Amino acid sequence: MSTLEKITHTYDVNLVWDVEQDQALLRAGNRMPILVSAPPEFNGSDTVWSPEHLILASLTSCYVTTFMYFAKLLKVKIRDLKVAGKVEIEKEGKGMFEATRFVLHPTIDFQNDPGAHVVENLLDKAKRYCIVSNSVKGEVIVEPSVRLN
Numbered sequence: 001m002s003t004l005e006k007i008t009h010t011y012d013v014n015l016v017w018d019v020e021q022d023q024a025l026l027r028a029g030n031r032m033p034i035l036v037s038a039p040p041e042f043n044g045s046d047t048v049w050s051p052e053h054l055i056l057a058s059l060t061s062c063y064v065t066t067f068m069y070f071a072k073l074l075k076v077k078i079r080d081l082k083v084a085g086k087v088e089i090e091k092e093g094k095g096m097f098e099a100t101r102f103v104l105h106p107t108i109d110f111q112n113d114p115g116a117h118v119v120e121n122l123l124d125k126a127k128r129y130c131i132v133s134n135s136v137k138g139e140v141i142v143e144p145s146v147r148l149n
Helices: 051-073 116-129
Strands: 014-018 023-027 034-036 078-090 098-110 139-142 145-147
Touching: 034 051, 051 078, 051 098, 051 116, 098 116, 116 139
Parallel strands: 098 139, 098 145
Antiparallel strands: 014 023, 023 034, 078 098
């Protein structure tokens, strides 16, 4: 009989709200701090990061780092990788606002043609194993553009 091992990783952030500026400084250890505020749609600023942008940025960066992890594991060379993303925030009736749909548009330029099966496998694994895509309630759609050399 095998025992399944539970693995837990913990990440911490600290936020200090500036009442006069109506924004906050978000820190995580020695990482570069991020200035945050509500978006303009919620009486905030359009010059600093909003939670809505950060959740999309988290999903986008998680997708990319997961994709690159598997590309390196499979020894697939990537020449260029860019991702444009969009999140739809909706409220229905008297309900609450929520992120209902995330759309990622990765543009991937492979150094060499690894074969259609490998490309599909990488795209699938990036979405399936991305921690953030597994954590959000909204639908995650990936619409890739692939260039093979």
